[in-house]
Amino acid sequence: MQQELLVVENLSLHFGGVAALTNIDLTVRKGEILAIIGPNGAGKTSFLNCISGLYRPSGGRIFFEGRDITRLSPHRRAALGIARTFQNIELFKHMTVLDNIMLGRHVHLRSGILAGGIYWGLAQKEEVRHRRRVEEIIDFLEIEFIRNRVVGSLSYGLQKRVELARALALEPKLLLLDEPMAGMNVEEKEDMARFILDIAEEWGVTLVLIEHDMGVVMDLSDRVAVFDFGRKIAEGLPEEIKQNPRVVEAYLGGQLAEEA
Amino acid sequence: MRLRFPWTTNCGLFFTRYEEDQAFLPSRAAKIKVLCLFALLLALPWLVGPYPLRIASQVAIMALGAVGLNLLTGFAGQISVGHAAFMGVGAYAVGALTTKLGLSFWLALPLGGLAAALVGAFFGLPSLRLKGLYLAIATLAAQVILDFAFVRLEPITGGAAGLVLTPPSLGPLSLADDTVFYYVTLALTMAGVIFALNLSRSRVGRAFMAIRDRDLAAAMLGVDLFGYKLRAFFLSSFYAGLAGGMLAAYTRVVTPEQFTLDVSIQFLAMIVIGGLGDVLGSVYGAAFVSLLPIALSYLAQALQGVLPQMVNLLSACQTALFGLVIILFLIFEPQGLAKLWRHIKDYFRLWPFSY
Numbered sequence: 149m150q151q152e153l154l155v156v157e158n159l160s161l162h163f164g165g166v167a168a169l170t171n172i173d174l175t176v177r178k179g180e181i182l183a184i185i186g187p188n189g190a191g192k193t194s195f196l197n198c199i200s201g202l203y204r205p206s207g208g209r210i211f212f213e214g215r216d217i218t219r220l221s222p223h224r225r226a227a228l229g230i231a232r233t234f235q236n237i238e239l240f241k242h243m244t245v246l247d248n249i250m251l252g253r254h255v256h257l258r259s260g261i262l263a264g265g266i267y268w269g270l271a272q273k274e275e276v277r278h279r280r281r282v283e284e285i286i287d288f289l290e291i292e293f294i295r296n297r298v299v300g301s302l303s304y305g306l307q308k309r310v311e312l313a314r315a316l317a318l319e320p321k322l323l324l325l326d327e328p329m330a331g332m333n334v335e336e337k338e339d340m341a342r343f344i345l346d347i348a349e350e351w352g353v354t355l356v357l358i359e360h361d362m363g364v365v366m367d368l369s370d371r372v373a374v375f376d377f378g379r380k381i382a383e384g385l386p387e388e389i390k391q392n393p394r395v396v397e398a399y400l401g402g403q404l405a406e407e408a
Numbered sequence: 409m410r411l412r413f414p415w416t417t418n419c420g421l422f423f424t425r426y427e428e429d430q431a432f433l434p435s436r437a438a439k440i441k442v443l444c445l446f447a448l449l450l451a452l453p454w455l456v457g458p459y460p461l462r463i464a465s466q467v468a469i470m471a472l473g474a475v476g477l478n479l480l481t482g483f484a485g486q487i488s489v490g491h492a493a494f495m496g497v498g499a500y501a502v503g504a505l506t507t508k509l510g511l512s513f514w515l516a517l518p519l520g521g522l523a524a525a526l527v528g529a530f531f532g533l534p535s536l537r538l539k540g541l542y543l544a545i546a547t548l549a550a551q552v553i554l555d556f557a558f559v560r561l562e563p564i565t566g567g568a569a570g571l572v573l574t575p576p577s578l579g580p581l582s583l584a585d586d587t588v589f590y591y592v593t594l595a596l597t598m599a600g601v602i603f604a605l606n607l608s609r610s611r612v613g614r615a616f617m618a619i620r621d622r623d624l625a626a627a628m629l630g631v632d633l634f635g636y637k638l639r640a641f642f643l644s645s646f647y648a649g650l651a652g653g654m655l656a657a658y659t660r661v662v663t664p665e666q667f668t669l670d671v672s673i674q675f676l677a678m679i680v681i682g683g684l685g686d687v688l689g690s691v692y693g694a695a696f697v698s699l700l701p702i703a704l705s706y707l708a709q710a711l712q713g714v715l716p717q718m719v720n721l722l723s724a725c726q727t728a729l730f731g732l733v734i735i736l737f738l739i740f741e742p743q744g745l746a747k748l749w750r751h752i753k754d755y756f757r758l759w760p761f762s763y
Contacts, residue, residue, distance in 0.1 A: 200628055201627075201628075202624065202628070221627075221632075222624075222627040222628055223627050223629075223630045223632045223633070226627075226628060226629055226630030227630050231629070232628055234625065238624065238625035239621075239622070239625070240617060240618050240621035240622055240625070240626075241621055242617065242620075242621055242685070243614070243617055243621065247614055247617070250614060251614045251615070251618050251626070251629060251631075252629055254611065254614070254615060254618075254629055254630045254631055255629075257611040258611075259610055259611050260611075260612060261607065261612050261639060261643060263610075264606060264607045264610035264611055264612045264613065265603035265604070265606050266603070266606065267606035267607075267609070267610060268606075271606070271610045271611070272427065272430070274610075274611075275426075275609075275610060276426045276427060276430070279426045279430070280426070314629065315629075318629060318630065
């Protein structure tokens, strides 16, 4: 029996009269890769936003390692070990790649204004110690050559990779990836898929990812959850999901499914 | 033998330790250059007369204030139109503590900084909910309220007449002496600049920049947005308070007119012209903004023989010229004097074969 890392109970989210999410129950087990799929506007990103604390859910509860985090502020959740990437890259554009990734280690660093301003001594030791860790991540994601570049000047694919590096620097227990392969070519997708598998296997990180590329989803994920119109309509192993008539209907439309 | 242009100090460097990579002055040439500059600053009292020396002290004070504002606006991205008022809090605190309570100036100065920092952090509270222009208006309110308080809190501030300070002393030396005052200001401003430079390359500075660039992403990575915005306001106002305290010792009189909205705008001009998010840029900007009117009046005097009308014209045009310079900077070099200086250095890196 695998341990449960994240338990979402009866989660609902409303914007005024619009229901973005309705009564979602979902459990993420330690060490697995869970993919969330569904048509546009199904509520996948809203769901991630609820977990990472960007949105306050209207109802329901979220437990992380048995602790109720439903009302916890985002930065506290990060300190517990929840990291994420964004659908539209949200990097610190005017900072270098190195600084972006170093910021990912914010929760692990301690120096405050005084130690930082005096620098020589405490803060410098800390910087060097954590720089070592950051360099490991840079090596792992193969972005050594852009280390000192300002992020805003990088290509889209590289920015995605830097964003992943920044999230990894947090050393998360749970990593939420919102469309990590959107807009990438086949080669970049293959690289990213390899990184994701390595993160799960070598680093022991539990992953929840939203992805539209079915091939990628079926290859990478241990389990798949399907959302449609703010509800979870199916959950199971990738092969089961492929056969599920409700999923086929949601994706292809009712009529087509009948014909097929 | 290595043939190299002497200005070029940071090329062909390969580091083997992270400490070296993170250092300010990664090469010996860079260290020598900074030492020369430092020696020049130390020798200044022997190189120039008393009037330019007083101007230099004034520039140093303004630079300290500008560095503070740059930490808040350039680094943390929180715009403040009340910086002069926070400076005023420091000046009045130092004035009141020394004249009314008879405290030593050296004790009153950090207390003045602290008073300004607390007031600044209080007026930073709206930054939890307000951004950009809206925050600018909220800090404008701080400016107006504090302006009012300076005039009306007569028992403490002396009202419109202000406070008159006795010149503080440092052991046997009196700060009324221009040379002594220059060295004290220089030391304080250099400490402030180095502190800010260090901060910008460590955890807190990175958190500030992250909030400026993408606040929500910063929160998702564990940065306590509100806490760090308040820290930025606190720190920035602490710098302003120290600068205010030094200004009080410099002019030896504290009056409300020294800390009006105009001065706040001037501070914003300094960091825009110098370079937002660049510590040394704030020093260049402070020097530029403080020296421009003086340079203009010299120009007017020089032209008096040729164009007698020029004196009146130039002094009238001063504000307009000032505005023109800011607009030109915004259009042609939004990253300010600091970036301009880097361009010049980059040009000379390959000189004379730069094609």
